[in-house]
Amino acid sequence: MGEAEQAGSTQEGAARRAGKAPSTEETQRVFESLRNAVLDQRLPPGLQLKEQALADAFGVNRAVVRQALARLEIYRLVTHAPNRGVFVAHPSAAEGRDLFTARRYIEAAIVELAVERLKDADIARLRALVRQERQAYEAQDVRKALRLSVDFHLQLADAVGNTVLASFLDEIVTRMPLVVLAHRRESPPACMLDDHEQILDAIAAGDAGRARALMIEHVGHLEGRVSLDRGTQQGDSGIARLLGLEEGCGS
Amino acid sequence: MGEAEQAGSTQEGAARRAGKAPSTEETQRVFESLRNAVLDQRLPPGLQLKEQALADAFGVNRAVVRQALARLEIYRLVTHAPNRGVFVAHPSAAEGRDLFTARRYIEAAIVELAVERLKDADIARLRALVRQERQAYEAQDVRKALRLSVDFHLQLADAVGNTVLASFLDEIVTRMPLVVLAHRRESPPACMLDDHEQILDAIAAGDAGRARALMIEHVGHLEGRVSLDRGTQQGDSGIARLLGLEEGCGS
């Protein structure tokens, strides 16, 4: 299933943020491959991850796979059913709502701090990232665009320099793709390419209130792409999910 | 070292918040015992946690201990030195600052939501907790008071009902004792027994702005008990730490 990933700025950043000390490089490698697979929406919720299959695929021992899976479980990317196995998580609507609510607060905190702490070089780097993201969209490379879109948020958090808030945001955005897969709307609304750019403008202008409002609105746009209403079932049961596998626009 | 803990409302709550699915009950048991030991400030930063010793102490296999330690590592309660072992974390001053900053934002979010969502029964339960806390202080049971003080924050978060924010706060408050141990001020300022009560009053009165301000101020009081100035060394080197093992007042 998940094999070697393309090296990118996200991987090392994630290692610093979430993965921490590589408790044996092998475990870390397997963990990050699976985590990246989730980020790229390659793993459908509910899929069983069998230890031996993963061990064979990665060329490692089952014990290593087991540790990687245990770590994924802590980040709630998989659920562990005792004596049954681990399955890609299938977040409930309530969980999705909690994630978006928490994301609003965390992102608001980050932009607030960004106005105070970001250097010109940081803003320039983030602007370059937004340009890349736009190019990816224009090139129809949706997967890459989605990834760059996530990277924008993560690198903004990194630039702010608060490791705790950065790791929290990292956990949230990593769990988001599963929420999207489990609760996608049939007709996704139009993509919002300009949000990131406007947020950067507000930060660069030192307008904390506007930056904060824009970011909260941006998260609202993202939440609009899924249906998390209070009556929604936990997620469609298998078949319906496989029909909507083409991904929309990003984070 | 850490053996069975007194059962209390925190344990099950923590299991729901942070611990998640008990990937084999044994692992969860070991993890929580060690986590509780950190919360009670029984584990000095820098102490090595040897796998075999823990396995013997808990009567479990080394693999179980290994998984529990890996989990502790993700919460940054321990640091893992490859081929050397795991050691109780020794948070830097920068890490401490990040934790307090993040805590301000998270707690502010929680009280904001608390004003909207808390039922009368929730408030009554929290008031009872504050009373217990006061009694513990009056009875000079500092350890219990500290624990109840932490419980107040965690149960407030639980009552709000956002599992994501609750788990974030859980991680923060669990890491705090290590920051305190590593960067304790010589003369702790007076304890602030009334903060929790006033926060509850503001929430009960529906005054979100005041509740938020009081909570931020409260976190400021907590931060005042440690010295995290930008010139401070990572922590004193062993001997000095052992001299100041008696604990102050809580969270």
Place this chain on the structure above:
DNA sequence: GATTACATGATTGTCAACAATTTTCAGAGA
């Protein structure tokens, strides 16, 4: 006396075999 080289012990990391549990599937019976 201080320092380096080396042997010893302790600890972590890896692995494969075994046990326990669950799932699957074939077949009997209603």
Place this chain on the structure above:
DNA sequence: TCTCTGAAAATTGTTGACAATCATGTAATC
């Protein structure tokens, strides 16, 4: 056709042994 039973296969959980690495203490050398 459906359901129940039970054996077989597949999967997870556990344990112990072995290898690799690091820390400790001793002896030799400058």
